[in-house]
Amino acid sequence: MNQVNLIKPEHPLPKLPVARAVWIPEPNLKVAATAWIAAGGAHHTALSNALTSEHLENFAEIASLEYLLTDQDTKIADFMKELRWNDMYYHLANGI
Numbered sequence: 001m002n003q004v005n006l007i008k009p010e011h012p013l014p015k016l017p018v019a020r021a022v023w024i025p026e027p028n029l030k031v032a033a034t035a036w037i038a039a040g041g042a043h044h045t046a047l048s049n050a051l052t053s054e055h056l057e058n059f060a061e062i063a064s065l066e067y068l069l070t071d072q073d074t075k076i077a078d079f080m081k082e083l084r085w086n087d088m089y090y091h092l093a094n095g096i
Contacts, residue, residue, distance in 0.1 A: 001056050002032050003071040006049070021047055026072045035070045035079045066090065 004023035013020045025032035060067035
């Protein structure tokens, strides 16, 4: 999950065939994109103003899904360590 800040588009976006939103990823595009790629770079994404990171973290726990958060405090070195720890956890939790 990546925390983002929605911003008003500078220009109309009439040719986009889907919902229109412009955002700035936290903590910045370079870190957010690096984390996204390192975590597997999902092709399909979703954007919600209604759900919080806590909602998605709870859902991930219920569904036994990995949950990683990229926000204003994200450091790539720490994110990469979390990926490695999560990999070990999920292997051990499923009985290798």
